[in-house]
Amino acid sequence: MSTAPRNTALWHPFADMFEVKNGQFCVSKGDGVWIYDQEGRRYLDGTASLWYANVGHGRTEIAEAAAAQMRELESYSVFNDFTNRPAEALADRLSQLAPMDNAKIFLTTGGGESIDTAAKLARQYWVQRGQPRRTHILSRGHAYHGTNGVGTGIGGIEVNRAGFGELVPETSRVAHDDAESLREAIDRIGADRIAAFFAEPVMGAGGLYPPQPGYLEGVAKICAEHEILFVADAVICGFGRVGSWFGVERWGLRPDMITFAKGVTSGYLPLGGVVIAERVAEPFWNHPGRPFRHGATYSGHPTAAVAALANLDILEREKLLARADKLELPLHDALRRLADHPAVGEVRGGTGVLGAVELAPDLLAADPGALVRTQLAIRELGVIVRPLGKALAVSPPLIINESEIDLIGTAMREGLDRLA
Ligand SMILES: Cc1ncc(COP(=O)(O)O)c(C=O)c1O
Numbered sequence: 001m002s003t004a005p006r007n008t009a010l011w012h013p014f015a016d017m018f019e020v021k022n023g024q025f026c027v028s029k030g031d032g033v034w035i036y037d038q039e040g041r042r043y044l045d046g047t048a049s050l051w052y053a054n055v056g057h058g059r060t061e062i063a064e065a066a067a068a069q070m071r072e073l074e075s076y077s078v079f080n081d082f083t084n085r086p087a088e089a090l091a092d093r094l095s096q097l098a099p100m101d102n103a104k105i106f107l108t109t110g111g112g113e114s115i116d117t118a119a120k121l122a123r124q125y126w127v128q129r130g131q132p133r134r135t136h137i138l139s140r141g142h143a144y145h146g147t148n149g150v151g152t153g154i155g156g157i158e159v160n161r162a163g164f165g166e167l168v169p170e171t172s173r174v175a176h177d178d179a180e181s182l183r184e185a186i187d188r189i190g191a192d193r194i195a196a197f198f199a200e201p202v203m204g205a206g207g208l209y210p211p212q213p214g215y216l217e218g219v220a221k222i223c224a225e226h227e228i229l230f231v232a233d234a235v236i237c238g239f240g241r242v243g244s245w246f247g248v249e250r251w252g253l254r255p256d257m258i259t260f261a262k263g264v265t266s267g268y269l270p271l272g273g274v275v276i277a278e279r280v281a282e283p284f285w286n287h288p289g290r291p292f293r294h295g296a297t298y299s300g301h302p303t304a305a306v307a308a309l310a311n312l313d314i315l316e317r318e319k320l321l322a323r324a325d326k327l328e329l330p331l332h333d334a335l336r337r338l339a340d341h342p343a344v345g346e347v348r349g350g351t352g353v354l355g356a357v358e359l360a361p362d363l364l365a366a367d368p369g370a371l372v373r374t375q376l377a378i379r380e381l382g383v384i385v386r387p388l389g390k391a392l393a394v395s396p397p398l399i400i401n402e403s404e405i406d407l408i409g410t411a412m413r414e415g416l417d418r419l420a
Contacts, residue, residue, distance in 0.1 A: 006022075007022065025037065025379070029058075030053070030056075030057025031056075031057055032399060033045055033056055033057075033396060033397050033400050033404055034057070035057060035384070043383060044382060044383045044396070044404060044411075045057070046383050046384045046385045046396050047384050047385060047386045047393065047394065048395050048396055050262070051204060051236045051241070051262055051395045052262035052265075052266060053266050053267050054240050054262075054266045054311075054320065054397060054398050055266040055315060055318075055398070055399065056266075056397040056398075056399040057397075059266070059311075061313075061314070062307050062310040062314070065307065065310040066303050068306075069086060074303055075302060077297065077299075078300030083300070086303075086305035086306045087300035087301070087302055087305045089305070089309060090105070090308050091107065093312060094264075094273070097245040098245070098258065098275045099245075099249050100277045101278060102278040104275075104278075105273055105275060106273055106274045106292075106299070107271065107305070108261070108296060108299055109270045109296055109299070110261045110270050110271070111145075111146045111151075111235035111259065111260075111262065112145070112146030112150075112151045113148060113272060114235065114259035114274050115145045115146050115150050115151040116150045116151070117274050117294060118198070118259050119137055119154070119168070119195075119196065119231075120294050121274070121280065121292060121294070122196035122229045122280075123135055124284075124292060125283065126195050128284065133193055134192060134193060134194060134195045135170050135193065136193045137168065137171045137194075137195055137196055138174060138185055138189075138194060138196070138198070139154040139155070139156055139171065139174075139197070140156050140198075140203070141173050141175055141176045141206075142156050142157060142176045142206030142207055142209060143198065143206055143233075144156075144200070144203070144205035144206045145200075145233055149167045150167070153168025156173045156206060157205070157206050157389075170193075172189065176203060176209060177209065177211075177215060178212075179214075179219045179222060182219050182222050182223075183222055186222070186226055186228070191227070194228050195228070195229060196230070198231045198233055199216070199219060199230075199232060200233045200234075200235075200236065200237065201234060201237045201242060201248055201253075202237055202242060202247075202351050202352055204236040204354070206388075206389070207348075207356065207358075207388055207389040207390070208348050208349070208355065208388060208393050209348060210348065210349065210351035210354075211351070216248075217253070220251075220253050220254075229256040229257065230256050231255060231258070231259065232253060232257070232258045232259070233259045234246050234248060234258050234260050235260060235261045235262055235272065236263075238258075238260040238262070238263050239260070239263030239264050239266075239311075239312075240263060240323075240398050241324065241398075242352030243324045245321070246258050255277070256276075256277045256279065256280050257274050257275060258274065258275040259273075259274050261273070264311065265308045265311050266314075268307040269301075269303060269304040269307040269308075270304060271305065271307070315398075318399070323399075324353050324398045327400065327402075328350065328351070328353060330402050331349065331353055331355055331396075331405050332349045334408060335349055335409065335412075336349075338357050338409065338412055341413065341417075342360070342420075343363055343370075343419050343420070344358070344360060345358045345361055345364075346358040346391075348391070353395060353398055353400075354394070354395050355394045357416075358389075358391035359371055359392075363419070364390055370419055371391075371392065373418075373419065374418070374419055375387045375392055377419075378392070378411050378412055378415035381414055382407075383408050383411035385408070392412065394408055
């Protein structure tokens with residue numbers, strides 16, 4: 001077992017520290033689709049860390065671009081009239097790539113901060129439009145929007161919400177796979193009370209649920225009918241993960257806002273943001289005296305922006321969005337081959353370089369530890385997968401090849417066999 005038992009002061013996110021404090025898995029190096037532990041043993045990174053290493057690990061050109069920027073100007077805030085060229089260049093480039101005309105870009109340091117930004121902006125937008133009663137925020141069951149205050153408050157994974165009190169007043173969840181459930185919530189609450197609806201294109205951390213055919217187009221239409229702001233949370237789906245820049249294009253969506261993070265830098269530095277449609281920006285940009293009183297110290301961090309620009313160069317030059325399209329089917333096939341395994345209940349995927357293998361419900365009921373045991377067995381076999389709810393999730397870097405995808409499938413089968 002490749003753990004490095006050490007008594008640590010590091011409090012790990014989401015971890016049972018009673019268990020983890022004496023046994024961690026230490027990652028010490030990354031190269032392409034591979035990561036290495038302290039003993040130099042290599043593992044196929046089947047999850048791109050936390051869904052973000054889209055261009056893979058060890059890209060020296062991103063490191064060099066960041067180092068050069070740090071030597072020039074490591075950081076400076078973009079509050080008020082301060083600016084820096086990398087932040088501007090990144091915003092302009094993302095605006096050009098976005099599926100909305102004349103979009104504005106608010107930069108943050110990650111996904112959760114982007115969710116906070118979009119939710120606060122949605123409520124402020126309605127204040128500026130003279131409809132301050134439009135405060136309610138709708139989201140979906142199973143939704144994961146991060147662990148900041150707003151993301152926790154609008155999240156749809158009950159265990160992540162429990163025990164924190166009501167962090168955000170006036171929120172409701174609707175069924176994750178049925179547009180009619182959104183319509184019913186609007187009828188119940190009243191459109192004139194609703195600011196925005198948040199939805200991930202492919203739901204990620206809530207269990208990996210691709211959208212039902214017509215679902216996203218349906219909810220976008222319902223939002224438009226009621227003038228409810230449609231916020232696509234593309235923190236996972238953006239930057240190639242589902243084959244496009246902002247994770248919404250394949251459904252023809254033109255959201256009012258898109259939250260992004262992760263793949264925008266492939267994780268080389270923390271950066272996220274919100275793409276804001278012209279309609280939403282208009283009251284703030286075209287009228288004096290209406291500042292959006294929001295922003296974090298590192299919004300527009302020039303070194304993070306340079307890392308993002310270098311990462312976008314790689315995504316473009318290596319045509320990784322088109323490559324993701326080509327990988328979608330082989331990855332789904334590799335996972336579907338596990339569907340006949342007696343320990344498997346369901347296989348989900350087929351939309352983007354994303355998939356999940358859910359364990360059989362009776363097996364999990366009898367043996368709740370089976371999921372983590374299987375994950376650890378697969379790691380022992382040299383492949384990283386991630387336990388998610390009742391499933392093992394897979395989301396490798398977009399540079400993976402088909403034989404490496406097969407390796408993921410083979411290791412998963414062997415890991416599942418070990419359960420017997
Ligand atoms: C869809 C989605 N939104 C928001 C977040 C939060 O991002 P962060 O962890 O960078 O705050 C995540 C993180 O996984 C996510 O998957």
